[in-house]
Amino acid sequence: MRVVAGDVEETFAVGGGVLEVRPDCITVLADVAEHADEVDIVRAQAARDRAISFLEDGGPSGEATPEIRHNISLALERANVRLRVGSKRRHEPSVPGLEDAG
Numbered sequence: 001m002r003v004v005a006g007d008v009e010e011t012f013a014v015g016g017g018v019l020e021v022r023p024d025c026i027t028v029l030a031d032v033a034e035h036a037d038e039v040d041i042v043r044a045q046a047a048r049d050r051a052i053s054f055l056e057d058g059g060p061s062g063e064a065t066p067e068i069r070h071n072i073s074l075a076l077e078r079a080n081v082r083l084r085v086g087s088k089r090r091h092e093p094s095v096p097g098l099e100d101a102g
Contacts, residue, residue: 001028011036013085015078032078039086044079051076 001014016031054072058064064072 001033011085011088013039013078013082015081034082034085036085036088039082041083041086044082044086048076048079048083051079 001012003010013034014028014030018029020027051072055069059068
């Protein structure tokens with residue numbers, strides 16, 4: 001999410017919550033919000049790698065339930081968002097495979 005006030009722009013990784021749009025006001029009630037400057041790229045990349053590995057291998061037991069796979073897919077989405085937001089803010093090259101990710 002980008003917030004622009006005058007010539008100042010702030011970027012946040014936002015997850016969950018509710019968005020209300022009115023002609024004169026936008027309200028965001030987020031479950032989680034992290035300023036781009038606070039995103040730990042190394043930690044986000046590790047979370048992404050773990051999620052991908054889990055989804056490819058099926059987890060420690062090799063047989064993940066659909067609910068577990070769904071939760072890991074959501075974790076992967078969160079990690080991808082954090083990586084995109086954190087990388088853009090630091091003007092770092094994007095992480096391969098995230099260009100088209102939600």
